[in-house]
Amino acid sequence: MALQDQPAYIIKMRAKPGLGDQLFELATAGMKKSGSSDRFIMAREDEDPDVLWNFEVFRSEEVKDAYENGPLADELRDEIIGLLAEPPMRIPVHPYSALPADPS
Template sequence: MTLKHQPAYIIKMRAKPGQGDRLFELATVGMEKSGASDRFVIAREDEDPDVLWNVEVFRSEEAKDAYENSPLADELRDEIIGLLAEPPMRIPVHPYSALPAAPS
């Protein structure tokens, strides 16, 4: 399977004032625990530290569906929604191109 066939999301979430650190913690833990993602980047806006951007590329459509219907996703979703100042933006996409990770 090539990257171009993997489902992905671009997500933007804005935490309530003072809740940004918890939002970032939950988002990161969720990505690490789920095992559904091939790769992800969670970024914090320089001008507004309560805004989270996430680009998540799933291993497969099946992995994405399994995670989205899992108890972990339900648990995280409920807590994350409670931290948000506004509804999240989630855009389904498929990667067009990406460079491989640089060696460490």
């Protein structure tokens, strides 16, 4: 499957003040546990450490749908929502390219 055929999300979540570490730990553990992502990057804003950006690329549309409709997603969603200061922003995308860093 070509990278451009893989569904992905860009997600922004803002934790309640002081709960950024807990949000990052839970979100990262959930990504590892689900096994549905081909790759993901968790990023933290320099100016606001309670803001998480997640760039997640799923293995396939079927794997994404199975995860989103499965019990782990429900469990994580409930836990994560309890940590948030505002509703999350989730933008569906498809990757255009992903290149390794230039070693030189």
